Amino acid sequence: MKVYKFGGASVRNADGVRNLLKIIGDERDLFVIVSAMGKTTNALERVFAGVQQADRQAVAAEIAALRDCHATIIEELWHGPVRLERVEAFFAELEEVTSRSDYNPEDAELWYDRIVAFGELISTTIISEYLAYAGVPNRWVDMRRALVTEQRHKDAEVDLAASAPRLRAEVEGRPERIFVGQGFIGGAPDGTTTTLGREGSDYSAAVAAHILDAESMAVWKDVDGVLNADPKIFPDAVQIAELNYLDTIELAYSGAQIIHPRTIKPLQNKNIPLYVRPFGDKRKPGTVIRGVSAPVEVPILILKKDQVLLTIRSRDFSFVLEEKFAAIFSLLERYRIKANLVHNSAVNLSLCVDDSWHIDQAVDALRKEGFDVLKIGRMELLTVRGYTDGLWQRYACGPQVFIRQATQSTVRIVRKAEAK
Ligand code: ASP
Ligand code: MG
Numbered sequence: 046m047k048v049y050k051f052g053g054a055s056v057r058n059a060d061g062v063r064n065l066l067k068i069i070g071d072e073r074d075l076f077v078i079v080s081a082m083g084k085t086t087n088a089l090e091r092v093f094a095g096v097q098q099a100d101r102q103a104v105a106a107e108i109a110a111l112r113d114c115h116a117t118i119i120e121e122l123w124h125g126p127v128r129l130e131r132v133e134a135f136f137a138e139l140e141e142v143t144s145r146s147d148y149n150p151e152d153a154e155l156w157y158d159r160i161v162a163f164g165e166l167i168s169t170t171i172i173s174e175y176l177a178y179a180g181v182p183n184r185w186v187d188m189r190r191a192l193v194t195e196q197r198h199k200d201a202e203v204d205l206a207a208s209a210p211r212l213r214a215e216v217e218g219r220p221e222r223i224f225v226g227q228g229f230i231g232g233a234p235d236g237t238t239t240t241l242g243r244e245g246s247d248y249s250a251a252v253a254a255h256i257l258d259a260e261s262m263a264v265w266k267d268v269d270g271v272l273n274a275d276p277k278i279f280p281d282a283v284q285i286a287e288l289n290y291l292d293t294i295e296l297a298y299s300g301a302q303i304i305h306p307r308t309i310k311p312l313q314n315k316n317i318p319l320y321v322r323p324f325g326d327k328r329k330p331g332t333v334i335r336g337v338s339a340p341v342e343v344p345i346l347i348l349k350k351d352q353v354l355l356t357i358r359s360r361d362f363s364f365v366l367e368e369k370f371a372a373i374f375s376l377l378e379r380y381r382i383k384a385n386l387v388h389n390s391a392v393n394l395s396l397c398v399d400d401s402w403h404i405d406q407a408v409d410a411l412r413k414e415g416f417d418v419l420k421i422g423r424m425e426l427l428t429v430r431g432y433t434d435g436l437w438q439r440y441a442c443g444p445q446v447f448i449r450q451a452t453q454s455t456v457r458i459v460r461k462a463e464a465k
Contacts, residue, residue, distance in 0.1 A: 050250035057083030059121035073222035081164025154198035165227035192231035255311035270332035287338035299428035300349025
């Protein structure tokens, strides 16, 4: 068995779906994980925001636009208007869920998952039906049932042991040799739908590869492979042929948009190689990520945007802030805030964190616990691995740099974001 993952960008239109068929080619014994088409998840997040604000008009308009763009793809694939009953049924269910009057702000995350999961349910249904139409027998797998996650919404982790028998039962002894399942979604022990965090489809694919003992996993992307920097920000970016698991985790954690940070562990545990391959050209080798790799010869630059710098100080000016670390971190964990960089002095603890809707709540809670908190927004975190003198001069110096943490090989810089 191999696992192939196709992201939203690669199935954003009919050409993309046809290309997916081409990439599958004669492969059999394949588990295909697919994301929501194009920017569907963003649109569904707006649907959710409309539900939160009880803005029925906005909800209806967003859903109508989603119906349209999926209908266009279907029409192009089938060369004419066709009604796919199961797609219609999902849209009807989405409408039903979003027009219910029992929205409860205390369960915002449960509602978020309930709504955004439709993106993958719909995309996989279209793709599974299209493959069948093109003469490729396949089985649609409902990952809400196949993957058991923890009882936590919006950023759930998969319970591998609990999921294994369920996912295997979907695959073993079936006559079909191609399976199509949704990325990004699972089901909690209480039966509600969960999601695995934005861009979580890579993680779904890695979990499937782990459970099914896949020989390899491939992520088909709209880039040639893993680059040493984002070419939109750093124009001299070059491709890296090989990476090892450890470096990849470091890169993903620093904000490289290669792969969802949780993807590597399930693969590493079973030593399954991960290929990052260009969707547009099956002949190109892409990048391979595995246990051992040749050393990376070029510096790697990763910019994580939309950061907030929190500086926390104990109000009684206590010099033993360390004793309070556990309390601070468990409070942040409660609000799902992850520190991307930690820097401490005698009386201050500075944290660079992702900007999120929970930060102000967390800051209030910290203040109630007796801390002074300074919050500075519009920051970014730049990581340079294998820095040179030139890169140091260029990025680690200057008035926009607030924090700079360096080891022999890596420097991490918290800096004010450039004005847009
Ligand atoms: N559709 C989800 C998202 O856009 C998951 C994914 O693409 O991996 O975040
Ligand atoms: Mg996506």
